[in-house]
Amino acid sequence: MSYNALSQHFEQRYHLQHLGAICGWDQATMMPSGGNEARAEAMGTLAVLCHQQLQDPKLADFFAAAKQESLTSQQTVSLAEMSRQWRDATMLPTDLVRAMSLAGSRCEHAWRNLRPANDWAGYLPLFEEVLNLSRQAASARAEALGLSRYDSLLEQFEPGMRSDRLDTLFGDLKSWLPGLIIQVQDKQRGEPLLQPKGPFAIEQQRSLGLEVMAMLGFDFDHGRLDVSAHPFCGGVSEDVRLTTRYNEQDVAQALMGIIHETGHARYEQGLPTLWRRLPVGQARSMGVHESQSLFFEMQLARHPAFITRLAPLLERHFGAQPAFAPDNMARLYTRVNPGLIRVDADEVTYPAHIMLRYEIERDLIEGKMEARDLPERWDQLMQDYLGLGTKGNDKDGCLQDIHWTDGSFGYFPSYTLGAIYAAQQAAAMQQQQGSLEQLIESQLHTVFEWLQDNIWQHASLLDTDKLIQQACGQPLDATAFKQHLMQRYLG
Template sequence: MSYSALTHHFEQQHHLQHLGAICGWDQATMMPSGGNQARAEAMSALAVLSHQQLQDPKLADWFASANQASLASDQKVSLAEMHRQWRDATMLPSDLVGALSLAGSRCEHAWRSLRPANDWAGFLPLFAEVLNLSRQVAAARADVLGLSRYDSLLEQFEPGMRSATLDSVFNGVKQWLPALIKEVQDKQGSEIVLQPQGPFAIEQQRALGLDVMALLGFDFNHGRLDVSVHPFCGGVSEDVRLTTRYDEHDVAQALMGVIHETGHARYEQGLPAQWRKLPVGQARSMGVHESQSLFFEMQLARHPAFIAQLSPLLERHFGTQPAFAPDNLAKLYTRVKPGFIRVDADEVTYPAHIMLRYEIERDLIEGKLEAKDLPERWDQLMQRYLGLSTQGNYKDGCMQDIHWTDGSFGYFPSYTLGAMYAAQQASAMQQQQGSLEQLIEQQLPSIFDWLQHNIWQHASLLDTDTLIEQACGQPLNESAFKQHLQQRYLG
């Protein structure tokens, strides 16, 4: 009886989260700017309502009773995931949740205009407020969980992951990444690569994106594609909302963005329907989620066999030109060059962007770095890892990401964890089913079937370590990722 009461309660939570997700999507895509204050207040009220429902005193009794009940194995896992979500909610006071939601909405909305203006002075007080509230959240979580403040936030996105593990894995990457970047650049220095000649009309880019989404098996009855300042995948499994951004002079930016977000969307659409309204039916972690988007974008879409299928689609929408030849596109989509912008980075230099952000956000939350000193630290690490200076260039430096504007500290490591998980999945898939080249050319749907069977259908029924080891035959490590990069870029 108590277990049934808990499932009903958490299904109601799912409905509130559904509304919040669609409101957030609308805020980023459709909402007129004048509506932001009212929307921020409404979303804050919704966040408080959801939080208060999770703090309902009767839940404690229900959990105590359900823990004594005779439950099936999957029900026990579901109960544990509900308890984890309840535990996370009850360790924070509602006024702190509401304050962070409101401050985050204000900061994120202001960021949309302050970043293009390179206005760090205008952004700083808004960001400092979000950081202060995030530190309070971290302190409250740390006291309950017995973790460091940063690890208590990391736990929200990567359950079971700790900064000590990240330090070990990232230190391993640091041993070989700088030399690899240089070696690949030296190798590519003599290559002749043709740039596609635009302009590329936005409506035609959108049509191309829809065609590629269909090729990748996206279910348009349960999702759609729109435009936002920062590409994302939102909504819920039954109604997935993808966004991208367009540049009339660069067709690859939107195309690869759509493919990346389609990977997220296919994971959401592939989650088990019978569990979707409960915590156990949600994605396992952000790292696992990112592994799906990076599998689609990096392992799949930049593979020469898949590029051979993109080439005729580009020609269909934009006409024939030498730059659209498969061999040229393969070179174009695997260029390695250190740059300022994380979302535009190639897969070889990308980990450097993540390690930089990880080190900074860890020190911000632990109180070792203050908001006002962020630009200087950013510049130091950019010079160390990528040989670039961002001094005075805030919009391409510490203001470029949306994540910290709403307090999403602890999120960034998920990107490189996802790249490593994706490489491990690709390696395991090929050991079991044959080369990616053969699968892409002859059995593209079988790739998605493998992901469905080994990743998507498990949702949060398995912990991350078990999920990855069961699917890939080994736990998290950087070896498959290193091997992938060396094979693709050095041969």
């Protein structure tokens, strides 16, 4: 059967992607700095091999023949997902794929040193090369798909999502979010708040993180936790790699980062074993992926009932202190304070960080602004959205994220889509299973079982809209997200 031949071909691709993921993890965590150029070349070669594999001329015949075969409904969906990846790969010439991999690897590696040095001038030529190549890729994809340049990149991370739909969704958020930020700050201004007193030894923070990961059901036989400059979850379902970064003066930063990445990891580990080596058995979209990390971090970990479970763990690892009282920790973990750094942003202001980046990356790809204009535009939008300035402070402004260093344009909207999906899932779960407070206190396992049944096991067997509709009883809608924020922060 041609379908079987295609399945074998894509399983081989999965193995190559596994190797690439572990090479990328090693580059970010353990590789000596002197190995970067050789690693960039090696990963570039691997990217070309993966790309060439999907450009094999015989695949066109296999796809044509497979469409005539008698397939199950799941195999039909699987064929469509393989076809979508094949279509994506045939849009770009091999030379462009290699050039993008090399430029991204070099830019990302340099960024690690250029950002702490606030060296925008040193970063700019590297970023201009990445942007130029990304625009070339966007043009090729747009022509093949009949989409705008930006939408053609958005399609890679959020299949079916379009910028006009994002504009409507984000327009709704803009209509009430700024007012909510002010209201919450006014409410919290008089609340007592004790900051935990460090230092908090890194090894003890790591031990705490591992204990919380176990509480959240992470499978350590198929994954591990390490340190990197920017937290991430990588690898593949059978071999998940999480990273975080530690601050000896702030125990919350690494802990919440670990919980966030554990949400990503549980999704990967929960994907259907039968399908996980084929496109249909992999994550549906980055928005759905982010919904799992944000469900773990925001819906679960910042819930007062979960913080009550965390408090004794904090005391056991770091000793008793008044700041570890559950009520105080709940106030600390839900404090709304507009800041410059996205990854440290609270739940309420976070969408503002994403909408800012969405507007910028869309205009960069569409050619409405140039790379050299980025610091000024960033400063302007930060003032518009959060009343903060970044002029002369690019390390805490436009240099703070890793995403654009390797050309991941179109990714940022996934974060806010994920927050909205997570709120919808939490609302649906509570309608079916009871309040989160009750579930966290005595039936935490049922939370993961609901996610397994309604999200994880479906992988890409359903498109995003159908997945959310089936799980939550309605399509993408920010109402549950707004209600969640209003309830948690204004009561």
